Amino acid sequence: MKLVKARFERTEFGGQMVETVKAIDFYLEERSHTSQWREPEKYEELNKDIDRLFAQFEIFRLAVKQFYGVEYHFTRTDDYFGCCTNDGEDFLFRFEREKKSGKELLKKLEKFEELEAAANKKDKAYEAEPENTEAEAAFDKAYKAEFQAMEELLNGIVELTNGQIDTETAKKMLFTKRAELKKILEKAMN
Numbered sequence: 001m002k003l004v005k006a007r008f009e010r011t012e013f014g015g016q017m018v019e020t021v022k023a024i025d026f027y028l029e030e031r032s033h034t035s036q037w038r039e040p041e042k043y044e045e046l047n048k049d050i051d052r053l054f055a056q057f058e059i060f061r062l063a064v065k066q067f068y069g070v071e072y073h074f075t076r077t078d079d080y081f082g083c084c085t086n087d088g089e090d091f092l093f094r095f096e097r098e099k100k101s102g103k104e105l106l107k108k109l110e111k112f113e114e115l116e117a118a119a120n121k122k123d124k125a126y127e128a129e130p131e132n133t134e135a136e137a138a139f140d141k142a143y144k145a146e147f148q149a150m151e152e153l154l155n156g157i158v159e160l161t162n163g164q165i166d167t168e169t170a171k172k173m174l175f176t177k178r179a180e181l182k183k184i185l186e187k188a189m190n
Contacts, residue, residue, distance in 0.1 A: 021082060035166075072092045079097055105156045112146065115149045123142075
């Protein structure tokens with residue numbers, strides 16, 4: 001039987017194989033952001049899910065080898081994931097990853113700084129008039145916006161570094177080494 005790759009993904013079998021490979025990649029990524037020591041239950045659960053998915057993939061791999069005579073393997077890099085032959089030359093399917101860049105994080109940092117300044121201004125106004133409920137509400141609203149921007153920035157740093165910098169470390173960098181953080185993000189733009 002001849003393997004027509006363009007049609008393969010549209011078959012029920014091929015579609016399920018693709019979904020299994022996407023799930024493997026997702027769970028491997030999720031596990032890379034989970035601490036084995038701080039979240040042992042979640043880490044163990046992810047390992048079980050990954051083992052189950054690889055068992056499913058093995059069935060698909062053996063069936064493709066039996067039907068088409070080609071042995072494909074799961075592959076995963078920083079740039080892509082999919083199924084390819086051992087030599088990496090022939091892909092059954094391949095999914096490119098979105099390139100991560102410091103430019104987006106630099107924009108998030110700038111947004112955070114703007115919201116931080118606005119929240120500080122509202123805080124001073126509220127401190128000057130602690131009985132003013134409008135000033136209190138304005139400060140609360142500004143602080144919530146600042147906090148949300150900070151969360152987005154910290155999550156972006158964790159994602160850009162593939163979890164090598166955790167949320168707490170990113171937060172420390174933001175509040176104690178901001179100038180250095182900006183320089184790192186500017187370098188990551190290239």
